[in-house]
Amino acid sequence: MDKSFEPKAIEAQWYPRWEQSGYFAPSGHGTPYSIMLPPPNVTGTLHMGHAFQHTIMDTLIRYHRMQGHNTLWQVGTDHAGIATEMVVSRLLEREGKGETRNGLGREKFTERVWQWKEESGSTISRQMRRLGTSGDWSRERFTMDEGLSEAVTETFVRLYEQGLIYRGQRLVNWDPVLLTAISDLEVVSEEEHGKLWSIAYPLADGSGQLIVATTRPETMLGDVAVAVHPDDERYQALIGKMLKLPLCDREIPIIADAYVDKEFGTGCVKITPAHDFNDFEIGKRHSLPMINIFTPDAKINDRAPAKYQGLDRYVARKAVLADLTAAELLVEEKAHKLQVPRGDRSGQVIEPYLTYQWFVKMDHFAKRGLELVENGSVRFVPENWINTYRHWLGNIQDWCISRQLWWGHRIPAWFAESGEIIVARDEAEAAKKAQAAGITAALKREDDVLETWFSSALWSHSTLGWPNPEAQAKYGYDTFLPTSVLVTGFDIIFFWVARMIMMTDHFTGQVPFKDVYITGLVRDRDGNKMSKSKGNVLDPLDLIDGISLDDLIAKRTTGLMKPQDAPKIEAATRKEFPEGIDGVGADALRFTFASLASHGRDIKFDFSRCEGYKNFCNKLWNASRFVLMNTEDFDAATAPKTAVTEAERWILTRLQSTIAEMHTQVAAYRFDLMSQALYDFVWNEFCDWFLELSKPALQGQDAAAVASTKHTLLRVLETVLRLAHPLIPFVTEEIWQHVAPRLGMSVENQFLGTQRYPQVDDIVADKDAAAEVDWLKSVLANVRRIRGEMNIAPGKVLPLLFAGGDAQDQRRAEKFAAQITFLARSETPRYLAPGEEEPASAAGVLGSLRVLIPLAGLIDLDAEKKRLDKEIARVEVEIKKCEGKLGNATFVQNAPAAVVDQERQRLVDWGTQLHGLKTQREKLG
Structure with missing residues (x-):
């Protein structure tokens, strides 16, 4: 072995040898143990959350492989529709050939995406290897592989035929830049400074007005009602009357709904069902019209007054406010902090938007998903996360599964000119179904694709070959499903964990995994969430291999949403890493993550x-x-x-x-x-x-x-x-x-990872010998502590005496005399003779035994007195702790008897030690 430990050199040589040997694949022998890697985005790179979770998974996999289990770690990546389209669109811009997504058209653009995926995708897979990930790369999957695509199509068709998928008009999160619906997980809401405007809505009969407040005055062009609480005495007489909608040639009713908080503001709420999720539910309850006033790119459409049509939403806001002011209907404008939803990819403000989308009915799935957790088929670790799971299933909405993209699984649906929808596995089947239904006109394929969560919900069984029997036999469907554990973050319990449970159960009759181990969120050392906008992100590979300070600063300040934050981020980086980062290697990073993996939510790194x-x-x-x-x-x-x-x-x-x-x-x-x-x-x-x-x-x-x-x-x-x-x-x-x-x-063609993990029965314990050596350790520890506290040179040979103790102490002192002399760097220790006057000494106390180092010529007596006083104070604190516990009736009654007995023995031991320390202190005067 080399004299010095150089992790980079060691780690570089071993991983290729492990992978090439093939031992990461299932052995085919032993009890099955399997983990499905939550598929990271094909566009992604290894971040701290990945590195943390992958460390946990790899630890489990290597442990169970060494236990002799038939172990599978299924790895792969997700096609990540929105992210991948953005990456390739930006690539086209950088190439400078004038090519754009829309200019290329769907077919050529998706060809370019596949080309990018083959050449540059799966960077994260290569980075995972640097961390030591021992997944079976020979069966790495991609959510748009042929087999997985077959599973997606089959799932959609069956659910549609079962009446569990439908196309309808509902409110969704809409990104006006990407021009697609997005999931809640892709919406990031942060508090921002805004304004609150109070607006007067005149009663149609001219008898007065109501005041409503809004942070989005442009949406009033789509108002269909004003709501008050049914028990609000101020407005009970007005319920059912009509208001004139300012700036619009429409009248809207005053309605009563318990959703309204009568204590907040004026107690009057404008209702815009096509542009607010809460208003949408109120609109359904009261059968109100749904007036969408936005185009897909957030401009005012032709359902609003002509003067506003074509204006961007924020230009329209200024125009609306100006017109309200002119009409003397703007009552008040004041500063207001509000939660602003932005798309995590585009950074643009998300609009609640009324549009036709495809949905999965969730009532049946939610009931079954909850049942499988409540009956113990799926176990959450830590178990408190079941409450989060329950809460979501108890408040579930139908799942919007369509996206207005080109990259992804195109929805297997065809539209007839007469309005019928044909859902089929392929075009030939669609034509056959249309013919059977008497539809003779040409069919048009649905342009939308399925959101990536739909295909990833099938991950645990689609990767094992479902629904193809031959593929199932090849990939071990019957062997590895259900998988053993899913390791994932709490933030996707709703979006992925629950949907995997529902879909796998529905189509296979199995749960996807037996345990769900929920990890915490990796935060910075001060507990702040790591984000590029805050400039506190750490790259695991930089921690492993190192990075210069200048490069780290450049990394953290490039592409900030707020460039003005760069100086602050640079200063913080220089303070935290004044010399940059000297790489610690993958092992040290892995050990760090494991040490932080307690059953809590947040991890301060x-x-x-x-x-x-x-x-x-x-x-x-x-x-x-x-x-x-x-x-x-x-x-x-x-x-x-x-x-x-x-x-x-x-x-x-x-x-x-x-x-x-x-x-x-x-x-x-x-x-x-x-x-x-x-x-x-x-x-x-x-x-x-x-x-x-x-x-x-x-x-x-x-x-x-x-x-x-x-x-x-x-x-x-x-x-x-x-x-x-x-x-x-x-x-x-x-x-x-x-x-x-x-x-x-023999180590020829052998690796440590294929060896048997140590078992308790491998070792024969000897508790008597352990007790003997523990005594010797305590003596040596006392001597070493005195050396350190008294600043006695390590090489100086010390005189050493024993006093007190019992017959067993005397036997051990004689038995271990040679070892003590050697290891303590002392003269041969001896017991004080009967009647021998004890010299002024520094003392360590071991029960009733005192370990004495005569001080003559060694140290300052005053210093030893201070040391003893400090030690006495420390022991007295420990005694108070014990007495506090034992004096607590709740502790004594509820704690296990062994724990209470242990605490009582600790009190006795501390008391004995305190007596010895005080005795020694008295001898020094």
């Missing part, structure tokens, strides 16, 4: 933690070099069968406990606790203690102890590498290739 886990990988590297250097002459064939020294039996006992903890936490999806258990064992138990405890044996004259210790060093290290591999695959692979041969294992 601090790069300093990555540097800490790079140090962990470096610690493991250096420890491995120590083991290899001390076992160069080791002969595995003659290795002892059992551990000789107590230090060996202690580390094996601790190793067994760690193995059990790792299995427990993986099963609970507690990757934070899993990584903590691994960290504590490797850093504290193995590196800091066992390597030191092994030195006396390695340097001693007992041949059996030497051989046994070498074997245990190698055995524990090799086991640790298998334990850690799912989390940090690169560094563990590199080390394992050097360690395994020392144990007589």
Whole structure:
């Protein structure tokens, strides 16, 4: 092994070898375990959310593969209709040939998109490999693959034939730049500064007026009513009367609806059903007309007064306000903060827009989707997310599945001139159905495509070959469905998780996955959401491989929606990363993500933690070099069968406990606790203690102890590498290739990821030996702490005395005298003789035993007094904590008996320690 740990060099060589070996594919043996990768956009690049979730998935996959399961991680990408059309449209602009989307036409434009996809798409797939993703790339899928497209068409046709898909006129989120309906997930609402205008609506009989307030005065041209609360005494006499709609030659009624908040504003609300989602529902309840006053590109159409027709919505706003002012109907204008919905792709303000779209009826699906979660067929982890799922299903609307795009699955519907709709699997089937229905006129294919969430809702079964029996046999439909777990974010529980459950159940009779592990949102170190507009985005690949400060600033300030924010973003970046980012490698980033994967919503990402886990990988590297250097002459064939020294039996006992903890936490999806258990064992138990405890044996004259210790060093290290591999695959692979041969294992054409994951039964524990060594550790820890606190040079040999304690302490002090002398850098320790006067000493306390370092010629007595006072204060705080718990009746009654007993024992132990500290303090005067 190289002297220094260089992650980039190590990681670059191993991934191609893993992938080429083919071991990422299912083995065909063992219990099936499968995960479907939520398909990222084909236009996308690896971002922090991806890297976090992919780390979790890869950890699970590698763990279960090493457990001997028949493991499938199905990878692939989504065609991402809107995003891909935007990418290719911008590409055409940059080429400067005068070609545009509309100029090329549908057929040629989609040809260009496919060309782009083949040449430049799936960048994220390549980046995933850099993170260590061990998915089965040989069966990578794309939502517009031939097989998946067949599944989409079959699903649409069956749902239509079952009466669960219909075409109708409803209100949708409309992007006036992209000229398409978009999903709620593609709408980003942020608080912005706006204005609130109060407008007078005169009563038609001239007897008065009502005042309404609006943030969008141009929409009044589409008003069809003014609503008041039915119990509002101010307006009860006016309900049913008519108002003159300002600026329009129309009268509109005053209606009563409980939706109105009579305490807000004047208690009067203008109703514009074609341009507001709440108004749309009111309009349906009262059978009001739906007047759409906008064209698709948000200009005023011919249903508004002639003078406003053709004006952009914001130009029309100014004209409307000017005319209201002239008519003395504008009562008030004031500043107002409001939530403004913008399309996440175009950045434009989204319009609620009345248009014909295709919809899926959701009542039946919602009922069944809720049932499958309530009966335990699908389990949420953490379980509180089931409440979010329930809330959405309880307030569900029909699902708008059509988009006004060219790139995507074209809706398999044809229109006859007479108005009939023919839904079929292909044109030939459509013609046959039309003929059977007596339709002789030519059919026109629907131009709209299905939204990408429709095809991704089928992901768990379409990727396994449904609905084609031959493809199902090829891809393991019967083996891998239902899949084991879905790892995804809380933000798409509605848009994807629920729809997958509904669609998979409806068409296969299976749930798509047994568990849904919901991850938190990765935020910056201050808890702010990462976004390009805020300039606080981190690129996982920059964290892995590094980036200069100038390049990082350029990345964060390019393409800002508000260019004026660039100086502020640059200053913040210089403060956070004054030297740029020195790459930490994929393993360190993965370990960081795992350590943050608690069962909470938000994850504050601090790069300093990555540097800490790079140090962990470096610690493991250096420890491995120590083991290899001390076992160069080791002969595995003659290795002892059992551990000789107590230090060996202690580390094996601790190793067994760690193995059990790792299995427990993986099963609970507690990757934070899993990584903590691994960290504590490797850093504290193995590196800091066992390597030191092994030195006396390695340097001693007992041949059996030497051989046994070498074997245990190698055995524990090799086991640790298998334990850690799912989390940090690169560094563990590199080390394992050097360690395994020392144990007589062949590494030719072998990889760590194909080895058996450690099991609890692999290790024989010795709790008695563990207790003995824990005592030795405590003595050494006390000596080391005194050295540090008293600033005594590490190489200075110290006098060491024992006082107090019991017969077992005396036995252990004699037994471990040689190890203490060696490891504590002390004179041979001895017990104070009966009647011997105790010298002024610095003391560590271990139960009733006091570990004494005589101070004469070593340190300042006053400094030791201060140290003891500080330690006494610390122990007194711990005693108060214990007393507080035990004095709490709720804790004593409700906590498990073992926990209460443990707290009582802690109180006894702290009391004993406090007595020893105070005794020592009194001796110093």
